[in-house]
Amino acid sequence: MGKVKDDVSAAKPTKNPKAKPGGGQPRMFTRFFLNFLETSLYKPMQGWYARLYTAIGLGVVLVSGVYLLWQSIMEYEVTARLGIPAAVLLILGWAIFRIVHFPPFAEFLIATEAEMNKVSWTSKEDLYRSTTVVLATVVLMAVFLFMVDWLWLFILRNIGVLQFTGGGSFGSPAG
Known part of the structure; x- marks a missing residue:
């Protein structure tokens, strides 16, 4: 390890005694x-x-x-x-x-x-292609999640876990 010198302190910045606050420039x-x-x-x-x-x-x-x-x-x-x-x-x-x-x-x-x-902007064709991919992915995921939800609803109804008849609205007691 290095030796620390106690007798040498860090140099402190000195102020110009004639300087005004703000550096003499007009305030903003x-x-x-x-x-x-x-x-x-x-x-x-x-x-x-x-x-x-x-x-x-x-x-x-x-x-x-x-x-x-x-x-x-x-x-x-x-x-x-x-x-x-x-x-x-x-x-x-x-x-x-x-x-x-x-x-x-x-x-x-x-x-x-x-x-x-300096920004490298995408071309119009790449933008259309990327947008098509994103929208198709969103639609496919929505269809997939709907099918999974419908499958679990069908299974849970048939084994008697869900007793929902569909007669009431969301949050109301089913008849």
Whole structure:
């Protein structure tokens, strides 16, 4: 066995006395809020499909919510009935656009698209063939289990273990 040195302690990391908490960078919420005021695009040609489909998904949720809002304020006058949902749609639509260009989230979407491009997708013919095999197996297993269940029901009825006549529903006393 090796010898342990007691007089040498592990080196402790030193702090920079001038550094502020958070490393001097703006906090995440501040960066997120400042992102809404920008008009620039963050790495516009990278992760384009991931950003597009994310924005479409969030847009569908937004449009559904605005439609429910519009339905709930039908008793208001026409300007409020159309203006409030339009304002919410514009503000949250801008928010969705800025969210997909927020650098940490955009980096995640870029990395996601890069990983999805590495996936080896199956061909359409292989997919049909595999689906057919799975469905045929499920049907055959269902038929087999039905036959086994029916066989045990027949055997147990004939030896007098089951006294079920089939007159009642499940859970009710059989007549």
